[in-house]
Amino acid sequence: MLCSGWAFRHVQLSNGGRQILKFLFPGDVVFSETLLSQAEASNPSYSAKALTDIQLCSFSAGALREKCRSYEIAAQALLQMLTEDVRTAYELVTVLGQHAAEGRIAHLLLSLMRRVSQQALAVDRRYPFPLRQQHVADAVGLTPVHVSRVLTSFRDRGLLTLGDGMLVFHDLAQLDRIASLQS
Amino acid sequence: MLCSGWAFRHVQLSNGGRQILKFLFPGDVVFSETLLSQAEASNPSYSAKALTDIQLCSFSAGALREKCRSYEIAAQALLQMLTEDVRTAYELVTVLGQHAAEGRIAHLLLSLMRRVSQQALAVDRRYPFPLRQQHVADAVGLTPVHVSRVLTSFRDRGLLTLGDGMLVFHDLAQLDRIASLQS
DNA sequence: CGGACCTTTGAGCGTTATCAAGTAGTGTGG
DNA sequence: CCACACTACTTGATAACGCTCAAAGGTCCG
Numbered sequence: 001m002l003c004s005g006w007a008f009r010h011v012q013l014s015n016g017g018r019q020i021l022k023f024l025f026p027g028d029v030v031f032s033e034t035l036l037s038q039a040e041a042s043n044p045s046y047s048a049k050a051l052t053d054i055q056l057c058s059f060s061a062g063a064l065r066e067k068c069r070s071y072e073i074a075a076q077a078l079l080q081m082l083t084e085d086v087r088t089a090y091e092l093v094t095v096l097g098q099h100a101a102e103g104r105i106a107h108l109l110l111s112l113m114r115r116v117s118q119q120a121l122a123v124d125r126r127y128p129f130p131l132r133q134q135h136v137a138d139a140v141g142l143t144p145v146h147v148s149r150v151l152t153s154f155r156d157r158g159l160l161t162l163g164d165g166m167l168v169f170h171d172l173a174q175l176d177r178i179a180s181l182q183s
Numbered sequence: 184m185l186c187s188g189w190a191f192r193h194v195q196l197s198n199g200g201r202q203i204l205k206f207l208f209p210g211d212v213v214f215s216e217t218l219l220s221q222a223e224a225s226n227p228s229y230s231a232k233a234l235t236d237i238q239l240c241s242f243s244a245g246a247l248r249e250k251c252r253s254y255e256i257a258a259q260a261l262l263q264m265l266t267e268d269v270r271t272a273y274e275l276v277t278v279l280g281q282h283a284a285e286g287r288i289a290h291l292l293l294s295l296m297r298r299v300s301q302q303a304l305a306v307d308r309r310y311p312f313p314l315r316q317q318h319v320a321d322a323v324g325l326t327p328v329h330v331s332r333v334l335t336s337f338r339d340r341g342l343l344t345l346g347d348g349m350l351v352f353h354d355l356a357q358l359d360r361i362a363s364l365q366s
Numbered sequence: 367c368g369g370a371c372c373t374t375t376g377a378g379c380g381t382t383a384t385c386a387a388g389t390a391g392t393g394t395g396g
Numbered sequence: 397c398c399a400c401a402c403t404a405c406t407t408g409a410t411a412a413c414g415c416t417c418a419a420a421g422g423t424c425c426g
Contacts, residue, residue, distance in 0.1 A: 100381070100382090101381075101382070142382075142383090143382075143383060143384080145382090145383075145384080145385095146381090146382055146383070149382090
């Protein structure tokens with residue numbers, strides 16, 4: 001489990017690319033979807049990487065499974081965690097299936113910052129942002145080149161500023177509109 | 184829970200479109216990800232539709248949650264179901280993020296038929312296929328027009344035949360290659 | 367026969383990928 | 397202190413891809 005810092009879960013693809021599945025913040029379990037499977041018979045090559053310096057708390061998956069047998073609370077917590085994972089995965093599916101590049105990137109930035117700040121986003125407040133444009137590209141299924149173009153366009157339109165590990169929103173209303181596909 | 188027939192789970196979008204999240208076969212729980220939440224506070228408008236005549240077995244979600252407290256087996260089954268949902272959702276994310284149109288459609292057709300046949304696919308065997316091209320489009324994030332073009336191309340290349348509610352694979356090796364992005 | 371729905375096909379265009387070059391910033395070693 | 401490499405980002409030109417709009421054919425059903 002991640003205790004401090006940022007990380008992400010991804011699949012490594014045979015053609016050299018990768019798809020980022022989830023960004024991990026403190027409190028997130030790194031491989032929640034494989035907690036139960038003792039055999040680890042998952043064919044895709046799941047992996048995880050740190051984006052900043054991180055601290056981990058490790059625990060025994062076997063012991064947790066054992067706890068789930070005796071303590072109902074452990075099972076309930078695990079069920080809620082997985083339910084949340086399914087919901088956010090479906091949200092990502094919707095974004096990838098329905099949004100063009102601008103909507104994908106706007107959605108990613110907004111949802112990341114909402115998760116990390118745990119409260120409403122503020123205009124002109126600076127948020128730490130340790131991702132490279134390559135990570136954004138791998139998360140939303142675009143090339144780094146195109147991510148750069150979209151971010152430059154956002155900057156030129158006065159929507160946000162992104163650089164030096166900092167992200168500043170200037171026009172949240174407009175970004176929400178872009179991210180929410182009311183065409 | 185679906186007992187017979189085909190159905191699918193989707194989100195209805197504000198702009199009139201929809202994203203299909205999962206195709207449902209007998210044994211699948213229609214809304215597995217909302218089984219636990221009593222409040223139903225999910226903002227996206229999840230929905231489900233039948234593709235064929237279907238039969239449902241209904242049960243009380245409250246009673247199931249109650250069972251999870253007392254019977255460890257119920258909790259274990261629910262956990263496995265959700266874990267599987269997370270895995271397949273991540274697979275769909277990878278497909279949408281990394282594949283072009285041909286790969287997306289090939290992947291969808293192959294994985295659907297693998298799920299429905301529960302065994303290795305056979306060349307030149309006919310599989311029932313109740314989806315319209317509109318459904319394929321909504322599942323993989325393309326327009327029906329482009330789905331038609333890709334399917335026509337598959338047909339012209341002798342890879343498969345799709346029509347009249349039937350799907351016939353002619354070149355599984357080639358289709359697997361297209362679906363597995365070894366560029 | 368008419369209408370509704372699905373599919374196919376064409377033309378044009380917008381979006382995104384690819385390839386390539388150029389610009390910083392940063393750290394390394396002479 | 398200055399080449400040098402290395403990485404990240406930007407920008408341009410070109411091409412592939414997929415969308416939109418439109419028309420036509422097919423099937424089914426009233």
